[in-house]
Structure formats: structure tokens, C-alpha cells
Amino acid sequence: MNESPALARGGVAGIVVPPAPGHDLFEYEALAVSAARAAYADANAWHHQALGELILAYERLLRETRRLVRRSDREELEMNRLNQRLHELAQELQYRATHDALTGVLNRAAVIERARHHLEREGLALIVLDIDHFKRVNDSFGHPVGDEVIRAVADCLRSEVPAGTEVGRVGGEEFTVLLPGRDLAAAAALAECLRQRVTGHDFALPDGQPVTASFGVSSLAQGHGFDQAYGLADAALYEAKRAGRNRVACAPG
Incomplete structure (x- = not known):
């Protein structure tokens, strides 16, 4: 009998052991899906249909979460870029407010x-x-x-x-x-x-x-x-x- 991912990581049946720090953000969730699939493979289980629907819903949730995380990362990068530009513009405005445009010395x-x-x-x-x-x-x-x-x-x-x-x-x-x-x-x-x-x-x-x-x-x-x-x-x-x-x-x- 093949080991489930949970068992391979030192867990017991039906329990998913969290991954060590530094792994993929959703590795714990991926292991949970893998364990659920292992249980779902038992077509005679009384919870077979409900578990299949749960797996599909959970996978959709993971895909959407990953998409939102990527979008959030892009927006954070853009926000940082805009903040940097605002800082540069503030410095430029301060310089123009205090310096002579022709010579660059104080006005x-x-x-x-x-x-x-x-x-x-x-x-x-x-x-x-x-x-x-x-x-x-x-x-x-x-x-x-x-x-x-x-x-x-x-x-x-x-x-x-x-x-x-x-x-x-x-x-x-x-x-x-x-x-x-x-x-x-x-x-x-x-x-x-x-x-x-x-x-x-x-x-x-x-x-x-x-x-x-x-x-x-x-x-x-x-x-x-x-x-x-x-x-x-x-x-x-x-x-x-x-x-x-x-x-x-x-x-x-």
C-alpha cells in the first residue's frame, strides 16, 4: 500500500503535517489536497461524493488565492514605485521652492x-x-x-x-x-x-x-x-x- 503525502512527512492517516519554514506559501494546503485525494481514491468510502466535491472546491479556492496573492504582490510593487516617485517629486518641489531656476543657488x-x-x-x-x-x-x-x-x-x-x-x-x-x-x-x-x-x-x-x-x-x-x-x-x-x-x-x- 502506498503512503500518502501526510504519512511520508511523518504524520498519521488523516493528519497533514505543516511544512518547514521557507517552503512554498501553499505547501500545507497542497499536502492537505494530496491527503484528501488519497482518501478519495477509496471509491467505496461512504463520504466519497462529498469528499470529491470538497476537493474541487478547495482546489478552486487555492487557485483563486494564488491569483490574489500574485495580484497583491504586483500592486505592492507598484505602490512602492509610486511612493518612491512621490518622494522624489516632493524633493524636487522643495528644491524648486528654495532655489533660483537660472543659477541653482538659493532664491x-x-x-x-x-x-x-x-x-x-x-x-x-x-x-x-x-x-x-x-x-x-x-x-x-x-x-x-x-x-x-x-x-x-x-x-x-x-x-x-x-x-x-x-x-x-x-x-x-x-x-x-x-x-x-x-x-x-x-x-x-x-x-x-x-x-x-x-x-x-x-x-x-x-x-x-x-x-x-x-x-x-x-x-x-x-x-x-x-x-x-x-x-x-x-x-x-x-x-x-x-x-x-x-x-x-x-x-x-
Whole structure:
């Protein structure tokens, strides 16, 4: 007499032993069907017809369950993919909300927010710079060339500033550099390095003229407001403009 699957797995007649972990999800059910088929093979059993109907119903249930599990797995994978995409879109929206589309540096709103954050917690040095005679570039060569100049200036700034320093664009040709915890002397030294970096860059204008920038620097202790810090740096910037441009001027310490 042949052993039923249940007996082969160490069980007794009519009892199905659960499979060890790591097997097919429905191995226990498959063994139950196999044991039922073994009982069904006895055509003289009084429960023969009822057992046959039960086997058919159970097999249909298994097929439907397997189909639902496969569908659930596909939908879970799709949900994970959608969640990942939503996360990426949220990051992209956050980036666009805080960064200038032309240059990739912080936009005006983000500069103000970050500056206020630093001034609430520590001192802040602020550099404000403006591209000299930028209107001449736009008027002579058009706005696409002007945009290239703006992008190149942003690249000059990013390549020169140290870690922990934030660059932003607050106007058409006006930029800021935030230096948390730095004093006026350190900010002025960095501004001079930035000025030289811009002056030495080849902007490849059609007429071969160089591009320069003027800088204003301020530094305030913790507890002051952004408007005061920016106003002082902006006043120093205009002092640099009045003194002949392409230079650094500092607000009173």
C-alpha cells in the first residue's frame, strides 16, 4: 500500500503535517489536497461524493488565492514605485521652492529664511555683490548672453566659498553670500577672493570685455534682523560702486 503525502512527512492517516519554514506559501494546503485525494481514491468510502466535491472546491479556492496573492504582490510593487516617485517629486518641489531656476543657488525667499535662522542662533556675516555695468551686457548682446554671465558668476561664487557658506541670488544681477558665525574681517577677506575670482574669469563676451562685480560686507551678532544686516551690506555695496566699482567695501563694525 502506498503512503500518502501526510504519512511520508511523518504524520498519521488523516493528519497533514505543516511544512518547514521557507517552503512554498501553499505547501500545507497542497499536502492537505494530496491527503484528501488519497482518501478519495477509496471509491467505496461512504463520504466519497462529498469528499470529491470538497476537493474541487478547495482546489478552486487555492487557485483563486494564488491569483490574489500574485495580484497583491504586483500592486505592492507598484505602490512602492509610486511612493518612491512621490518622494522624489516632493524633493524636487522643495528644491524648486528654495532655489533660483537660472543659477541653482538659493532664491531670495530662501536667502531671507536662512539668514533669519542664523541670526536667531548665532552671528552672521553677509556679502552682497552686484555685477558691474550689467545693463550694458544685456543691451549690447541680448538677454541670453546676460543669462550666461549670471550663471558664470554664480559658478565663480560656488567654486570659491568654503563649506557651510550659502550662496543666493536676490535680484537680476545681485547675489548674496551667507557666512554663519563669521566676523567682518573673515567675510571681507572672502569677498576679496570672490572679487578676484570673478575678475579673472573669462566670460567670453563678444567684445572681449571683462566682467567685474562690486561687493558690500556686513556682520551682525545674534539677535539682529535680516533687514538690518542686508541694509548695512547693501549700503557698503553702493559705497563700492561710488568708489569706482570692482572693489570691496565694509559696513561699519
